[in-house]
Amino acid sequence: MKGIFIVNNSFFEKLKTGLAKTRNSLTKNLDNLVFGKKVLDRELFEKLEELLITADMGPQFAHDLINDVKERIGRHELQNTAQIKKILQERMVGILRQMEKPLTIPKGQPFVIMAIGVNGSGKTTTIGKLANLLGSDGHEVMLVAADTFRAAAIEQLEVWGNRVQAPVIKQKINADPAAVVFDALAKVKTGYRGVIIIDTAGRLHTRVNLMEELKKIRRVIGKDLPGAPHEILLVLDATTGQNAVIQAKIFKEEIGASGIVLTKLDGTAKGGVVIRIASELALPVRYIGVGEGLDDLRVFESNDFVTALLE
Numbered sequence: 001m002k003g004i005f006i007v008n009n010s011f012f013e014k015l016k017t018g019l020a021k022t023r024n025s026l027t028k029n030l031d032n033l034v035f036g037k038k039v040l041d042r043e044l045f046e047k048l049e050e051l052l053i054t055a056d057m058g059p060q061f062a063h064d065l066i067n068d069v070k071e072r073i074g075r076h077e078l079q080n081t082a083q084i085k086k087i088l089q090e091r092m093v094g095i096l097r098q099m100e101k102p103l104t105i106p107k108g109q110p111f112v113i114m115a116i117g118v119n120g121s122g123k124t125t126t127i128g129k130l131a132n133l134l135g136s137d138g139h140e141v142m143l144v145a146a147d148t149f150r151a152a153a154i155e156q157l158e159v160w161g162n163r164v165q166a167p168v169i170k171q172k173i174n175a176d177p178a179a180v181v182f183d184a185l186a187k188v189k190t191g192y193r194g195v196i197i198i199d200t201a202g203r204l205h206t207r208v209n210l211m212e213e214l215k216k217i218r219r220v221i222g223k224d225l226p227g228a229p230h231e232i233l234l235v236l237d238a239t240t241g242q243n244a245v246i247q248a249k250i251f252k253e254e255i256g257a258s259g260i261v262l263t264k265l266d267g268t269a270k271g272g273v274v275i276r277i278a279s280e281l282a283l284p285v286r287y288i289g290v291g292e293g294l295d296d297l298r299v300f301e302s303n304d305f306v307t308a309l310l311e
């Protein structure tokens with residue numbers, strides 16, 4: 001038992017380190033606000049709203065939270081400003097708990113994951129880290145270089161493949177990505193029963209081209225292996241704040257997505273964007289990225305996340 005606690009603790013510490021920027025900005029502002037001010041008045045509400053919007057939690061969340069605070073004051077449940085932090089925590093957990101639906105991957109049968117998202121959002125890196133995570137969970141993993149738009153993209157995936165000792169299916173630059181995917185699925189026909197993670201392009205000559213290419217890949221997978229892809233992971237860069245939300249909506253509408261990975265939470269003070277994504281997109285957050293290292297991908301857990309942000 002002791003060992004488990006130690007592991008969990010270091011796991012949590014890493015999450016906290018990763019979320020340090022958001023936590024520092026959020027708690028510092030919040031503490032300034034609630035301890036500097038003793039009166040629950042209009043000015044306090046305005047500042048609180050501003051703070052939540054700055055953290056990219058979105059106008060809806062800010063509005064609902066403030067209404068909640070006002071109602072509690074009306075019911076004489078709130079005596080001092082310090083209690084606001086507790087309410088914030090409860091509401092964050094309330095929203096994020098709904099997004100906590102970890103990906104469950106069965107063993108002994110093929111499971112296809114297609115990663116999508118704009119260029120630079122962290123797809124290839126996430127795939128490498130995910131392969132490591134799944135590998136340590138006893139899954140067999142194969143990577144597929146279906147971003148054939150840039151030679152560097154194929155090489156980058158190969159580097160990760162070497163690091164995590166996963167085979168990489170590839171063709172030459174500018175090859176038809178659907179053909180690369182077809183090659184990977186041929187392995188299923190010859191008995192492969194592990195996880196197949198498909199890397200895709202995030203930029204082509206036009207957005208229409210990109211969406212058409214992704215739809216084609218998706219179609220080819222489904223035709224070849226009915227029921228697949230089992231997961232379409234939308235990879236979003238948290239540092240882009242509300243832009244990530246806009247991108248997510250486009251990808252969700254055009255391609256469909258079954259889960260989100262939010263990357264670069266270590267590099268931003270806008271980690272609150274998870275709240276916004278959760279309330280506006282209704283998609284589970286499967287994993288979060290808190291660094292560029294091999295084990296900097298975490299299964300998203302609402303309680304840990306909120307604790308790491310506020311304490």
Ligand SMILES: Nc1nc2c(ncn2[C@@H]2O[C@H](COP(=O)(O)OP(=O)(O)O)[C@@H](O)[C@H]2O)c(=O)[nH]1
Pocket residue numbers: 117118119120121122123124125126202235263264265266267288289290291292296
């Ligand atoms: N700090 C940090 N950097 C990340 C994270 N995920 C990806 N990156 C970096 O973001 C950059 C773009 O990532 P990449 O995987 O190439 O994005 P892609 O174009 O979507 O495949 C690279 O420099 C990655 O190392 C993360 O969680 N934290």
Ligand SMILES: [Mg+2]
Pocket residue numbers: 123124125147153199
């Ligand atoms: Mg890439």
